Amino acid sequence: MQKYMNTGRKSGVEEFEIGEDYVLVKYFKTSKLYKYSYASAGKEKVEKMKELALSGQGLNGYINREAEFEYEG
Numbered sequence: 001m002q003k004y005m006n007t008g009r010k011s012g013v014e015e016f017e018i019g020e021d022y023v024l025v026k027y028f029k030t031s032k033l034y035k036y037s038y039a040s041a042g043k044e045k046v047e048k049m050k051e052l053a054l055s056g057q058g059l060n061g062y063i064n065r066e067a068e069f070e071y072e073g
Helices: 043-055 059-067
Strands: 013-019 022-027 033-037
Touching: 013 043, 013 059, 022 043, 022 059, 033 043, 043 059
Parallel strands: none
Antiparallel strands: 013 022, 022 033
């Protein structure tokens, strides 16, 4: 897992991991990991999540707006 830079200082995202077809997200207030994959959220959304995760800004907001419940299991 990689620490999320959180440049906006308001994110609930603590860490993330990027795979070929998924993004794994850990939030501050839970130990559960959320996996957003091509199969669950779609390729376009996951690729956008990867971009936001690496930039350190906007990931939490994007997930809340576009893919809140589109994680696996």
